[in-house]
Amino acid sequence: MSLALSVCTILIVLATVLPLWKNSHWTIRGLDFPRLQLAVLASALLFSQLYFFNFTAWHHWLLASSVLLCLLWQLWWILPYTRLWPYEVLSSENTNPERQLTIITANVLTPNRNADSLIQLVKQHKPDVLVTLESDLWWQQQLDCLETEMPFTIKCPLDNLYGMHVYSRLALTDSEIAYLVEDDVPSMHALLTLKCGNKVRMHFLHPAPPSPTENEQSIERDAELIIVARSIADTPQATIITGDLNDVAWSRTTRLFRKLSGLLDPRVGRGMFNTFHASYPFLRWPLDHLFHSQHFTLNQIQRLPSIGSDHFALMTTLSYTPSHGAEQNGLTPVKEDKELATEITQQQGVNKKSVPEPGK
Template identity: 65%
Template sequence: MIPYTFIYPKEVKNSTESDADKQLSIITSNVLTPNRNADALIALIKKHQPNVLVTLESDLWWEEQLNVLETDMPYSVKCPLDNLYGMHVFSRLPIAEQEICYLVEKDVPSIHTTIELRSGDKVRVHFLHPAPPSPTENTESAERDAELMIVARSVADSEQPVIVTGDLNDVAWSATTRLFHKISGLLDPRVGRGVFNTFHVDYPLVRWPLDHLFHSKHFTLQKIKRLPSIGSDHFPLLTQLSFTALRCNNQAAIKADTAEHKWSQEISEQQNVSKGDVPKPGETS
């Protein structure tokens, strides 16, 4: 946990970018399906004015409530489900490409998009909510781990700006999340800044950082903040980035060694997920 304290060097530099056209702010919010306090989330969106909102556990009821956001956030990807894995994306910025995928489990979706900044720069964004270990669902974490590794390996060699965000159902310092961090080559803006625990709202003394945002070296950080409760068991997470591709190449991600690359491949293969190719929006073959 030491990297997630103020005594550790920051992995992502503070932003000095003042051009609003190069900024991208995202609110990640696991709304909790039976929660019916949509007004609280809508109020947060109006207050913080993010470019992008992604909701996890959102069903058709949540979709109907959040449709009011489309006046200001006219671009959307909607996947309402009543199995705790529904997902919605609302955006002020154009979504150039989009795809809903089921990478590992047939009822657990992920959303893959290209979002175009006002500057014209395009960012590949992956929204995830893999299933957690559970006595009634997945008795081990194999399915979750496989989805994380599939996405990590898919973005590892990309030269395109990349963001991966969502409820990963794992803490930042776990072996699996650290392996994702290394294999993907993405940066974690929490390193050197704090853990930003988002779960569980009702237990102040026992909270964990389950909601994450990782990004490529093309970005620096303006702000990361845990937002007030909306009645869910998760707090929303606000992350505001600046696209500073030409000035931040000296930001270095932690590296995976040969054994870790082999381990990540084995995790994927154990779930027999050769079919689980992650879309690479904005990239040509």
């Protein structure tokens, strides 16, 4: 038993330490994802050590201490996405529907043919905006029935798992489809007009993930998030970014994105809202995101029931309350963050100038 516990300790330590390495290979960056699962395993391992070790040998103390440190490190990353943490985004006290905006973000999974489930969710919740990822021409044909109530659209049907569609009840202007880093991976950008007349800069993203079947490195994904973050960092406009970022909320890259952009995460202090993988409860993490500027406070955020995809849809309702929201603060970049961002974008030969700026 001592040997088995020693081997497990080595594995936990490796899984914890390797993400500290700035290598962008998917095998390293992928370890950012299961921090909750690693924390659970580290807890179980620590209890097993306390039960089986007699701690008369120095190496028992070393092994147990190593696991405890790993547990604390994993918790440092994920605790902000629990109810033990203070809210980053204030709960809205505004009930005026003219100032509210509800968005459903749904990765539909291209081969999934259960469009009726998503359409029923839209009819039930009546969002102002529906964003779909991985939607091809078949999905477009099914969802076009929504245009009677959601006439403002942006459409980019693709068969490569990176198709995107936006259906909106509210007016969209300055709409543009852009390929920011990779030629076959689109993003969408538009200016949305709220019912109260205020304008909101919208960015819809779905960068490719680091994986053995996509990009071996995370640098393409990271570069896209960085240049979008930099493009909105100094804008006074109300801004919302949503989509499947193929990255977890607590990763180094997503934290860098939040630091550079100044945007807020309404999940902090409320929960993880794990949207992937819908079929494996123990292997779930938050891949679908919505970030917003200080102009908004939160009415509600919830994960919706299954639509047959490997992702659950995410629904978020915000209130446009600039005076109230000004009290909110997110993450702040340091010199090392800016240097890392510059290094990544230079490697990819991209910059913020390629990011559309609707309404500017």
